[in-house]
Amino acid sequence: MHLVSDNDRVVSVDDLNTSRLLKNARKQADIRKFDDMLIVDVDAHHYEAENFKDIIPFMENDVYRQLSLAQIAKSGRGVVNTTNFGFQDIGGRVTRYPLRASERTGPEKLRDIQIGERWMDAMSVDYSCLFPTGMLNIGMHPSKDMEVELCWAYNRWVTEKALPESGGRMYSMLCLPFSSPAACLRHVETFGHRKGVGGFMITTVRDDMPVYDDAYMKVYRAIEERGLSLSFHSGFNWGKSSVFQSCNRFIAAHALGFSFYNILHLTNWVVNGMGERFPKLPVIWIEAGLAWVPFLMQRLDHEFMIRSSETPLLKKKPSDYMRDMYYSTQPMEIQDMDALETTFRMINAETQLLYASDYPHWDFDLPSTISDLPFVSEKAKHNILGGTAARLFNLPPRNDRQRENLIKYGNLAANAAE
Numbered sequence: 001m002h003l004v005s006d007n008d009r010v011v012s013v014d015d016l017n018t019s020r021l022l023k024n025a026r027k028q029a030d031i032r033k034f035d036d037m038l039i040v041d042v043d044a045h046h047y048e049a050e051n052f053k054d055i056i057p058f059m060e061n062d063v064y065r066q067l068s069l070a071q072i073a074k075s076g077r078g079v080v081n082t083t084n085f086g087f088q089d090i091g092g093r094v095t096r097y098p099l100r101a102s103e104r105t106g107p108e109k110l111r112d113i114q115i116g117e118r119w120m121d122a123m124s125v126d127y128s129c130l131f132p133t134g135m136l137n138i139g140m141h142p143s144k145d146m147e148v149e150l151c152w153a154y155n156r157w158v159t160e161k162a163l164p165e166s167g168g169r170m171y172s173m174l175c176l177p178f179s180s181p182a183a184c185l186r187h188v189e190t191f192g193h194r195k196g197v198g199g200f201m202i203t204t205v206r207d208d209m210p211v212y213d214d215a216y217m218k219v220y221r222a223i224e225e226r227g228l229s230l231s232f233h234s235g236f237n238w239g240k241s242s243v244f245q246s247c248n249r250f251i252a253a254h255a256l257g258f259s260f261y262n263i264l265h266l267t268n269w270v271v272n273g274m275g276e277r278f279p280k281l282p283v284i285w286i287e288a289g290l291a292w293v294p295f296l297m298q299r300l301d302h303e304f305m306i307r308s309s310e311t312p313l314l315k316k317k318p319s320d321y322m323r324d325m326y327y328s329t330q331p332m333e334i335q336d337m338d339a340l341e342t343t344f345r346m347i348n349a350e351t352q353l354l355y356a357s358d359y360p361h362w363d364f365d366l367p368s369t370i371s372d373l374p375f376v377s378e379k380a381k382h383n384i385l386g387g388t389a390a391r392l393f394n395l396p397p398r399n400d401r402q403r404e405n406l407i408k409y410g411n412l413a414a415n416a417a418e
Contacts, residue, residue: 016102018115018360022122025366032371034124036401037382039367040389041120041128043233043286043328043356046112047100048132048154054161058153064146113165119359120169123366126386126402127395128357129198130162130172136235139206144179151177155191163196171393173199173231173284179208181215188222198393199229199282204261205237211265212272220274224281229326229392231284234262258331262288263296266322270300273313275321282392284326287358291333294346297322323348326392328356329384330365341375350380354389379409387411 019026029035048055052072059065105114112130120128135154141147155174163170174191176184184200191197200223202211209215223230236257238244243260247253262285269275269283300318304311314321327347334340347353358364370376370384382405389395391411397403406412 018103018118019122022119026122026124028366028368029122029124032368034367034371035399037124037405038386038390038395038397038402039123039125039127039355040386040393040395041123041125041357041359042231042284042354042389043131043330044116044125044128044359045131045133045361046116047134049134050100051112051157055150055153055157058156059149060152061145061149064149068150109165110162112162113170116166116170123357123359125357125367126169126398127389127393128170129393130158130166130170131201131233132175133361135175136203136233137205137237138175139178139203139208140237140239144177148177148180148183151175151187152183155187159191159194159197163194166196168196171196171198171395173197173201173229176200176202176219178202178206181209181213181219184216184219185222188219188226188228192222192226192228197228199223199231199284201231201233201286202265203235204232204265205235205257206261211268212274217277220278220281224278229282229284231286232262232265233286234258234288236261259288259292262286263292266296266325267300270318270321271304271311271314273311275324276313276315282326284328284354286328286356287330288327289331289333290327290329290343290347290353291339293322293327294343297346319346323352326352326354326388328354329370330356330358331363332365332369334369337373337375340373344376344380350377350383351388353384354392355385382406382409383411 052068056065056068056072059068103115105111108114116128116130120126132154135150138147138150141150151174158172158174163172174187174197176187178184188200192200220230234257236244236253238247238250238253238257242253242257244253244257247256266285274283297319300322304314304318308314311318323346332340343349344353355367355370357366367385371381373381376384386395387406387409388411390397390406397406397412403412
């Protein structure tokens with residue numbers, strides 16, 4: 001038996017298998033009959049740094065490609081400038097990063113896909129949206145050219161190598177190099193039609209190029225015209241140039257950062273009338289929690305009522321535009337159930353909330369986080385856990401019982417094709 005060290009413990013390699021680590025999640029899924037319910041995870045991650053040796057060759061710029069390959073050879077980690085690398089590996093309920101290499105996979109599929117299938121099966125997740133991890137801080141890279149090159153290489157690798165091996169169970173909203181509007185448009189035009197692409201994602205940890213800049217209007221229109229979604233994925237920045245540099249504990253930077261960046265960009269999106277300019281564009285706000293949404297609704301409505309002259313494009317209250325958008329569940333604040341119930345009511349959770357696990361990060365949530373809420377109707381549970389996302393991303397049911405539930409709760413026409 002091959003043994004590895006986990007701090008002060010010695011564990012078997014077999015014990016590090018994702019399926020074994022999530023054996024209780026599988027039991028929970030069986031008890032709640034989750035297999036009968038279509039479950040779509042709109043925010044799951046992989047550690048793309050483990051694949052940089054395969055991703056970097058897709059770079060178009062010869063100089064950046066050579067520099068990046070040299071960096072990999074030197075450090076083994078690639079070129080993403082993320083000063084916070086490793087914080088999400090502290091503590092938690094799953095195999096930590098230093099031991100991930102010990103999990104055994106076969107040669108038949110990409111390692112990321114095999115591990116992904118294990119955790120999805122354990123949680124009874126039918127489809128998951130694949131996002132990177134370290135690259136969520138790509139907006140803070142000092143070289144904007146590198147952002148463009150790395151996003152291009154990563155998106156080619158995802159659509160040409162990773163997604164095709166998932167058998168259709170994984171999809172993605174591809175990372176846009178937001179520092180270059182022209183490059184963003186090229187990404188939409190190049191990758192928007194590829195199988196498994198449900199939309200595009202903007203990493204919100206950035207302090208340049210506001211979302212309302214005219215240079216992005218062609219990008220949003222191109223996404224809208226293709227019937228795809230636009231998501232804003234949050235994160236945190238604890239660096240010296242960050243507004244959070246005064247925080248002396250990781251918990252403070254983590255708690256504030258994930259909400260702050262989405263608050264900033266959502267506010268700019270709403271008050272500049274993007275909801276009026278792109279009414280058919282589904283906009284999703286990811287990994288920022290939910291507690292901030294009622295606060296921002298009330299705050300913006302208050303300002304709007306006394307300074308509406310500054311928002312000439314708005315035809316209704318800011319909160320109404322916010323209710324037209326979508327939000328992911330994770331990390332959902334559950335300490336005050338009454339407050340959470342109010343939040344669900346204010347955001348029209350039955351039609352606008354999307355389940356997200358954020359697996360394999362240390363604070364991930366199982367589907368039971370939604371199914372066990374006492375104030376949520378059966379229809380809302382089905383919609384949140386998968387029905388709404390199935391409509392957004394055109395994902396078919398995987399068995400007859402799921403099909404029946406999708407039809408029952410209005411997420412699939414009764415005469416829909418098999």
